[in-house]
Amino acid sequence: VARAIVQQPDVLLFDEPLSNVDAKLRRRVRAEIRDLQQRFGLTAVYVTHDQEEALAVSDRIVVMDHGRIAQIGTPHDLYDRPNSRFVADFIGDANLIEGEVAGGTFHAADLALPVSGPDGPALVSVRPERIALEAPDAAPLGTVASASYLGSRMEYVVTTGFGDLLVSAPITAQALTPGAKVGLRLDGAVRTARDGGMTA
Template sequence: MKDNAETQDLAIEFVGVVKRFGDAVAVDGIDLAIRRGELVTFLGPSGCGKTTSLRLIAGLELPSDGHLRIAGRDVSRDPASERNVGMVFQSYALFPHVSVLDNVAYGPVIRGVKKAEAHAKARGILDQIGLGGLHDRLPAELSGGQQQRVAVARAIAQQPDVILFDEPLSNVDAKLRRKVRSEIRALQQEFGLTAVYVTHDQEEALAVSDRIVVMDKGRIAQVGTPEDLYERPASAFIANFIGDANLIEGRVMAGRFAAEGLDVPVSGADGPASVSIRPERIALDLSADGPARIASGTYLGSRMEYAVTLGGTELLVSRPISEPRLEAGQPVALRIDTGGVTRLS
């Protein structure tokens, strides 16, 4: 049982939450606690349950079973209108015919705050996020990144218990995504917001999150910091979903994992096993008597990716573009950073 201090520190709690749509189970008995001031991202492939989880927090869907608490209050049966939740939609959902200032002040005004007071608060938030000179503009007169910040400002103005981001960068040009995601993260930290973020983009999740919840088939596959999930995946699904990974079957004997041509140290019991090795943790050295061969190379701008054969094992290896280019057929020796090797079973 949680003590009072721990309970007060929690912003959102899923307790055995299930959501069914007819015979289909979209969310299958998840348990999760999100702390105040934390940005937690739900990540996973299409149909994994991440968006349904967000909609359950928002009150746009209600649990079929289990309980959902926000700020210590059970909201399992409460509609969206009775929850203190802010939402930033994919489309921003800004009112096109009113000013930026009125968009941001909208929430407080409909909650009964006097218009002058709501405008003063909205101006303060807009100034704080770098949009102070754009109060009187219409949304169509702003860039995509500016519209995104207005949508966040509008959510902040409501003083919600939690802000929800539903694929917030899906409508932002690819070149702007890095900048906008950094701005979202900076605003979340500056205002101390509790935020839940949904995306299918692994790099985006790694960049903005305190913790990531990876979902698969309606269940939580793993929860952890970005570093936890990338460096210490709990399964082949996680290793393969977040970044690239070499997934290799072999056998452990006396603290060594062996596959055809491969031998690396690992921990755990002897017996059949599988490991994940990240491509960037493998270094290649030109060696006339090297046991491996370059099978092919792919130019990716900032790096080269090589397919390397080692006995009966094929490995994907990532090298900085600044290193000398290797050609198919060249013999190489491998140096594997054991920090990039994770035993999966």
């Protein structure tokens, strides 16, 4: 990188620069690359298949699908407002739920969410950390299928009437165990295209 910067290039190209670097070292190196890029005001094209890495180092991201541009946007745009099933699933973990929209409400089994767009078949995307597990006294309801302790958080798979959901939850004094009944609150659900095209 230092040798390239000395040449004062118009554009720096990084092609999977951290693919063989240890995970902890990777975080430090990508932060240093980002710092150098901003400090010297360099334009950089950074190619990676690591979605977390792309979110961390980029001002704008181009998601490619079989040689075609699927979506262009800021990291926040792509993570919070994916325009297709492919982008939602490619950038981070996503729960994709099929249902129907009627009168501005998305319905799937006992789930009802406010959405925009026309009535008819629809797909919504909800990130695992945007699902809260609550007391099983209000719909939608689910059953914990598996629970995994990941140190900084718990990861649950919850079976519902509209499919299995991946839920990332903070550590609590009493972790849920498989078979536990839970209520679900889904925040930040985004309507996205069902066929890989743009949303309506």
